[in-house]
Amino acid sequence: MMSTGLLTSDPRLSDCMRQLRQSMQDSAGTVMMDQTLFRKCVGANILLLTQAFRRKFIIPDFEAFASNINQLYYSTQRQVGGHVADYIPQLAKFSPDLWGVSLCTVDGQRHSAGDTKVPFCLQSCVKPLEYAIAVHEIGTEHVHRYVGKEPSGLKFNQLSLDEEDKPHNPMVNAGAIVISSLLKVRGFLGVMEYLKKMAGTEYVGFSNATFQSEKETGDRNFAIGYYLKEKKCFPKNADMIAALDFYFQLCSIEVTCESGSVMAATLANGGICPITGEQVLSAEAVRNTLSLMHSCGMYDFSGQFAFHVGLPAKSGVSGAVLLVVPNVMGIMCWSPPLDRVGNSVRGIHFCQELVSLFNFHNYDNLRHFARKLDPRRQSLDDRNKSVVNLMFAAYSGDVSALRRFALSAVDMEEKDYDSRTALHVSSAEAHFESFFLAAHIFLCVIRWGNTPLDDARQFGWDGVVSVLTEYQRLYPRSSESETEDQRKLDTLKVVV
Secondary structure, three states, rough: OOOOOOOOOOOOHHHHHHHHHHHHHHHHOOOOHHHHHHHHHHOOOHHHHHHHHHOOOOOOOOOHHHHHHHHHHHHHHHOOOOEOOOOOHHHHHHOOOOOEEEEEEEOOOOEEEOOOOOOOOOHHEEEEEHHHHHHHHHHHHHHOOOOOOOOOOOOOOOOOOOOOOOOOOOHHHHHHHHHHHHHHHHHHHHHHHHHHHHOOOOEEOOOHHHHHHHHHOOOHHHHHHHHHHHHOOOOOOOOHHHHHHHHHHHOOOEEHHHHHHHHHHHOOOOEEOOOOOOOOOOHHHHHHHHHHHHHHOOOHHHHHHHHOOOEEEEEEOOOEEEEOOOOOEEEEEOOOOOOEOOOHHHHHHHHHHHHHEOOOOOOOOOOOOOOOOOOOOOHHHHHHHHHHHHHHHHHHHHHHHHHHHHHHOOOOOOOOOOOOHHHHHHHHOOOOHHHHHHHHHHOOOOOOOOHHHHHHHHHOOHHHHHHHHHHHHHHHOOOOOOOHHHHHHHHHHOOO
16 A cells, blocks of 8 residues: 555554455455455454545655655765764674665554664664653653753763752663663563554564673773762662663664654654554653653754754664654664764764755744645645546546545545535436435535535426435435434435
């Protein structure tokens, strides 16, 4: 479903796809399908499919949007410079040519370009995720007894505390180590369970080689740990070495660009995973996390990033950039070469180009910033074409086309500039076979006050008048439940 952005692997479509595959096997490879099975298949996902085919998702023209993303991907691929992190030996093994971008919208629309199935470690990208889990589990007040909310203005691995002797924020190493001590009682498997739910059960793994490499080369983090212990920053009875070990484990969790984009989309969607519909994190936890990502997420480039990109993000020394467009989508970029402050060279460039093309910056004016594209807007041309095609089919009595529009979830109540519906046109042209349109719109009034019945009378179509008069007699009210509408539709077919 390239045009809608839905993948056949979407968990919401799993039952439907399984039944389709079973039907294909049972019919020995033919394309025939039992009508009852088809209705059951579609019925279970009717709301999702209706949204998809009516282009009611957050990105209506997803095909055009994906094409723009591909152009950004290839233009960014030409960026050179930076160095792959080598202070953790396991990270130095990745090729500098690797480059992938995946996105997932809050409606579960997906697109990927490049090396998006290659696993890599989250590293510092796990910091906002563990913070969100801690706030969800323990509460904001308790968490911030031990860690601050302000940008540090220093390197991410600096031995530094704020004036209250707390780590400046959860996005620097000191803050993340303290958060790890708070989450340690939940255990590694507990955190992994949260991350897998955020990823919609897509790939979340663990690199033991990176974990061992982290421990062997983690002198700076051990120094931070002992400094935190000296300043009594840990909760009572917390084991500093165990907290560090847990922190190294969390940094060594693996994702792909594809699974990481779903995690980011869960943050964009208020803690609800878009492809499963499960509430994973509280709205409060997500709001706090995005606030801190916006102000502190990109190391000591955070101010620049907030100024130029204006979106919550978190980078990691593996080359990952987790980007959130609140209420729209999540994006995971990955390219190992890093700049001087530890951010992915290609990842930063892609984010900057993204907000140069689209009005995703938090402070872009959505109404008057005409130089940027807004992919959230329904194209006026699309609606105009839909109305013209619908009216022409009604005028010519093309029942096949009308049924195709209806099955494609086209809004059969669309009106032209005179508020004329397809049923008005069918009535004026005496196309009885088109009256399956009448279930909802037989009382619609055009600009001059005419209903379809009035049009039929005006043009002298006595048969049409008879049918619509009988229909109006049987169902005098203009608003009914969906069940009643279906019963009326069946009756009208019998009358015709």
